[in-house]
Amino acid sequence: MFNAVIDAPFGKVGIRTEAGAVREIVYLPESVKSVAPDSALTRRAAQQIERYFERASATFDLPLAEVGTAFQRRVWQAISEIPPGIVLTYGQLAKAVSCGSPRAVGQACGANYFPLVIPCHRVVGSGGIGGFANHDDDGYFRKVKRWLLAHEGVPYA
Secondary structure, three states: OOOEEEEEOOEEEEEEEEOOEEEEEEEEOOOOOOEOOOOHHHHHHHHHHHHHHHOOOOOOOOOEOOOOOHHHHHHHHHHHOOOOOOOEEHHHHHHHOOOOOHHHHHHHHHOOOOOOOOOHHHEEEOOEOOOEOOEOOOOHHHHHHHHHHHHOOOOOO
16 A cells, blocks of 8 residues: 555654655554555655654655646645745635635645645644644644644644
């Protein structure tokens, strides 16, 4: 199912590759079994993700699969320009991509195939942390978002 599953400070991260590109990055619970990278690209992706866990300012240079709608890709490009330690609200990001709907931006964030590489955790609600990975409850995914933001020096209760 995954070409690699690596340890993360909050559980695991699954990496899928296909046709010379990263196809998907997925947050997984600690209970998922680790899988050693099975290709040079998967090793490269795992190393870059591990480097980010060590240093929030680490950058990514990975070939990403062409996925998503034109609108989603526009939102993801804008998210990619948010530096570590900075957050924007869904409304601010909606204005940046000339979209009048923070909800549509939130849906594009939730549809992100490449979390960490496209740092959707840096987009928050106007009244708090907001949802994460299409989950609004205060469970595993919101804990991941809190960890990522704290790692970048932006604590959210």
